[in-house]
Amino acid sequence: MIEIDGLTRRYGRTTAVDHLSLTVRPGHVTGFLGPNGAGKSTTLRMILGLTTPTSGTVTVSGVRFRDLPRGLRHAGALLDAGDVHGGRSARAHLAALARSNGISVGRVDEVLRQVGLESAAGRRVGGFSLGMRQRLGIAAALLGDPPVLLFDEPFNGLDPEGVRWVRKLFRRLAAEGRTVFVSSHLMGEMEHCADHLVVIGRGRLIAEESLAEFAARAGRSEVVVRTPDPASLGTTLTTEGASVRPDPDGTLAVTGLTAERIAELALGLRIPLHELTTRTASLEEAFMALTAADVEYATGEDR
Numbered sequence: 001m002i003e004i005d006g007l008t009r010r011y012g013r014t015t016a017v018d019h020l021s022l023t024v025r026p027g028h029v030t031g032f033l034g035p036n037g038a039g040k041s042t043t044l045r046m047i048l049g050l051t052t053p054t055s056g057t058v059t060v061s062g063v064r065f066r067d068l069p070r071g072l073r074h075a076g077a078l079l080d081a082g083d084v085h086g087g088r089s090a091r092a093h094l095a096a097l098a099r100s101n102g103i104s105v106g107r108v109d110e111v112l113r114q115v116g117l118e119s120a121a122g123r124r125v126g127g128f129s130l131g132m133r134q135r136l137g138i139a140a141a142l143l144g145d146p147p148v149l150l151f152d153e154p155f156n157g158l159d160p161e162g163v164r165w166v167r168k169l170f171r172r173l174a175a176e177g178r179t180v181f182v183s184s185h186l187m188g189e190m191e192h193c194a195d196h197l198v199v200i201g202r203g204r205l206i207a208e209e210s211l212a213e214f215a216a217r218a219g220r221s222e223v224v225v226r227t228p229d230p231a232s233l234g235t236t237l238t239t240e241g242a243s244v245r246p247d248p249d250g251t252l253a254v255t256g257l258t259a260e261r262i263a264e265l266a267l268g269l270r271i272p273l274h275e276l277t278t279r280t281a282s283l284e285e286a287f288m289a290l291t292a293a294d295v296e297y298a299t300g301e302d303r
């Protein structure tokens with residue numbers, strides 16, 4: 001379990017993390033989502049005691065991580081896959097970590113096998129692809145068989161097979177009763193493996209709920225209506241309780257009425273319909289709408 005209470009980190013005039021309070025529970029994969037610069041990495045670093053909070057507290061299994069001896073046995077993390085000594089072999093890198101954390105060196109080959117790197121165990125890490133480095137980082141996180149696991153953007157650089165494998169691994173780790181906290185700036189990466197979501201923007205908590213709750217709230221459908229007489233139809237639909245948004249392409253986006261009901265009302269008024277399409281927002285769209293106001297570097301197109 002990870003408990004975060006009033007966590008804040010400022011860098012000069014930038015508030016990277018702003019009074020964040022949340023609990024990450026065992027037995028779940030919790031997706032930690034937010035646009036670039038939202039404060040995800042800073043939060044993960046504070047959980048691990050690598051960055052000191054300006055104020056607030058964070059504990060891992062009830063204790064400040066810095067106060068836990070032999071850290072890798074309590075929490076394993078993949079923060080930056082590039083952050084390894086390129087001159088060492090994968091096996092030597094993991095063996096050094098095992099020794100400094102009081103972990104049996106026998107674990108090294110076990111985790112290398114688990115991440116599919118056993119045939120590359122003796123090769124220098126400097127020659128590894130980004131995907132292989134991600135796997136090595138995951139192996140390091142698993143080394144101490146910890147109850148808490150943190151992964152920062154673990155899907156970066158993985159091919160589709162690698163993505164599937166990582167999703168399955170996360171689900172299995174959660175099913176074993178571990179706390180699995182995974183950051184990403186893409187909802188699409190999380191919707192197939194997370195069952196809980198924490199969404200932040202500009203360092204502040206925007207949502208903390210189950211994926212099912214998010215999907216139910218976000219997946220509202222709307223009906224796109226194209227008609228030569230949008231003004232009259234729009235007025236009628238509004239009177240019937242719908243909310244109607246005229247779009248720049250001349251269509252009406254209608255929520256609150258089904259396509260069938262809209263067709264019946266149009267027929268009653270003898271207003272022709274040229275298009276009637278029900279559209280359900282994807283989770284990615286819902287996530288982008290939720291965080292739109294908190295995007296640090298919006299492209300000109302989105303402004």
Ligand SMILES: Nc1ncnc2c1ncn2[C@@H]1O[C@H](COP(=O)(O)OP(=O)(O)OP(=O)(O)O)[C@@H](O)[C@H]1O
Pocket residue numbers: 011014015016034035036037038039040041042043185
């Ligand atoms: N060491 C630092 N010095 C100054 N500013 C920092 C530092 N670390 C982070 N920041 C700033 O804090 C904010 C949050 O950054 P952080 O890396 O935590 O976000 P993130 O959600 O992980 O983003 P990304 O998805 O781009 O990795 C950003 O505005 C960033 O520029």
